Amino acid sequence: MIPYGRQEVTQDDIDAVVDVMKSDFLTQGPEVERFERAFADEVQAQYAVASNSATSSLHLAYLALGIGPGDIVWTPPISFVSTANAARMCGADVDFVDVDPDTQCMSADALRDKLIVAKSAGTLPKLVVPVHFTGRSCDMAAISELGGEYNFRIVEDAAHAIGAAYQSKPVGACEYSDIAVFSLHPVKIITTGEGGMATTNDADLASRMATLRTHGVTRDPDVVTGPIPGDWYYEQHELGFNYRMTDMQAALGTSQIKRLGDYIQGRRAIAARYDKLLAELPLFRPPVETNDLSAWHLYVIRLTDDAIPRAQVFAELRKRGIGVQVHYIPVHTQPYYAELGFTSGDMPISEDYYERAISLPMFPTLTKTDQDTVVETLSDILASD
Ligand SMILES: *Cc1c(COP(=O)(O)O)cnc(C)c1O
Numbered sequence: 001m002i003p004y005g006r007q008e009v010t011q012d013d014i015d016a017v018v019d020v021m022k023s024d025f026l027t028q029g030p031e032v033e034r035f036e037r038a039f040a041d042e043v044q045a046q047y048a049v050a051s052n053s054a055t056s057s058l059h060l061a062y063l064a065l066g067i068g069p070g071d072i073v074w075t076p077p078i079s080f081v082s083t084a085n086a087a088r089m090c091g092a093d094v095d096f097v098d099v100d101p102d103t104q105c106m107s108a109d110a111l112r113d114k115l116i117v118a119k120s121a122g123t124l125p126k127l128v129v130p131v132h133f134t135g136r137s138c139d140m141a142a143i144s145e146l147g148g149e150y151n152f153r154i155v156e157d158a159a160h161a162i163g164a165a166y167q168s169k170p171v172g173a174c175e176y177s178d179i180a181v182f183s184l185h186p187v188k189i190i191t192t193g194e195g196g197m198a199t200t201n202d203a204d205l206a207s208r209m210a211t212l213r214t215h216g217v218t219r220d221p222d223v224v225t226g227p228i229p230g231d232w233y234y235e236q237h238e239l240g241f242n243y244r245m246t247d248m249q250a251a252l253g254t255s256q257i258k259r260l261g262d263y264i265q266g267r268r269a270i271a272a273r274y275d276k277l278l279a280e281l282p283l284f285r286p287p288v289e290t291n292d293l294s295a296w297h298l299y300v301i302r303l304t305d306d307a308i309p310r311a312q313v314f315a316e317l318r319k320r321g322i323g324v325q326v327h328y329i330p331v332h333t334q335p336y337y338a339e340l341g342f343t344s345g346d347m348p349i350s351e352d353y354y355e356r357a358i359s360l361p362m363f364p365t366l367t368k369t370d371q372d373t374v375v376e377t378l379s380d381i382l383a384s385d
Pocket of ligand 1: 055182
């Protein structure tokens with residue numbers, strides 16, 4: 001089976017992890033700090049806070065921004081469930097903004113329309129979380145302008161987008177947001193096994209996320225309120241979590257991030273080659289890149305109206321050894337969200353996209369031969385219509 005995504009682990013990666021295993025620190029220690037520094041530098045942000053997953057980092061980011069019961073958080077339906085779930089984990093309410101029909105990123109137009117309605121209904125969001133779907137940045141300038149007008153905060157779900165650029169700056173520089181969150185799951189661009197990273201230029205947000213990551217406990221003499229009786233002393237001021245990354249994971253991350261540029265180049269070349277090889281097939285390809293550089297986490301094709309049903313094409317591809325996937329089932333149609341009152345029909349563009357989407361194999365070590373096999377198999381299936 002040619003998988004849809006695959007990590008690469010080199011001997012250097014393995015050596016870096018083994019070195020840590022022989023050192024004094026296994027859990028969060030100097031390697032986490034080193035990785036955070038490397039990550040922040042890479043995306044040109046002032047601060048980076050590591051955690052054990054992007055889901056944890058989203059939770060920390062929302063909490064640091066003060067999201068809690070009674071608040072409303074808006075996300076797009078085309079995302080992994082974590083984007084919306086993290087708001088529920090804070091006790092907040094979730095609502096959805098439909099996506100752009102070409103990029104499947106949150107549509108700034110749909111956002112504006114929904115804000116106008118929400119303003120008169122008194123249901124404005126405190127936080128909006130655009131998702132850089134497939135690694136392509138959303139229109140952050142437009143979303144940020146609306147943030148100023150309607151007074152909401154912005155977290156970028158950049159789980160797909162390390163290595164991407166928006167207006168010539170790396171995604172994660174937070175030019176138009178409060179915090180950006182990245183995933184280091186093996187299927188993403190670089191990996192720490194499991195892991196997440198939040199970047200920001202706000203020292204208070206960084207410090208709040210770091211405290212909440214480790215039980216809400218602090219030793220900071222500027223923060224503790226009581227007299228400090230000795231070096232053992234710490235205080236807990238709010239409810240936090242154990243969301244720490246291990247030093248072994250961080251060492252893997254620091255080793256992986258060195259290859260980020262090569263990975264993005266490799267993914268970009270594969271996307272360009274798919275564009276060429278698929279040009280004559282009756283399907284929609286991803287929109288061509290603008291000036292903004294995509295990280296190409298995913299290459300998603302969409303079937304046309306007169307094609308064989310998606311489920312059939314998908315099953316046939318899998319049967320013939322092509323490990324395709326579907327990203328994503330619209331979150332508002334999940335039984336958990338249906339229970340909260342959302343129904344099919346609420347987000348027509350997301351739902352129509354979902355009916356026709358297939359993610360093709362996309363990872364930097366995908367060989368040309370394997371890519372040719374993917375295209376020939378797909379071509380054969382579509383022609384059998
Ligand atoms: C993968 C992913 C997440 C969750 O990442 P984890 O590190 O697995 O928690 C969140 N949002 C999006 C868009 C993702 O693709």
